Amino acid sequence: MAQVNNKQVIFKDYVSGFPKESDMIIVDSNITLKLPEGSNDVVLVKNLYLSCDPYMRTLMSNPKYSFNPRAYTPQS
Numbered sequence: 001m002a003q004v005n006n007k008q009v010i011f012k013d014y015v016s017g018f019p020k021e022s023d024m025i026i027v028d029s030n031i032t033l034k035l036p037e038g039s040n041d042v043v044l045v046k047n048l049y050l051s052c053d054p055y056m057r058t059l060m061s062n063p064k065y066s067f068n069p070r071a072y073t074p075q076s
Contacts, residue, residue, distance in 0.1 A: 006031045009050055014062040019052060 008027045
């Protein structure tokens with residue numbers, strides 16, 4: 001088990017137009033990393049970068065106005 005710093009980027013609400021920094025909040029916290037007991041064939045991965053690709057705009061829009069049924073739910 002190890003304590004590590006965890007940074008989350010969370011959208012405050014649905015995004016209309018281009019995402020802006022003011023649409024997001026950044027939350028820093030400490031989490032404990034642990035693997036299930038007896039798991040010898042498990043790999044723990046650390047994410048170094050966050051990518052916000054163009055296709056994600058449909059996922060960030062309100063499903064009421066989106067053609068994508070899997071649209072994002074804010075703060076989930």
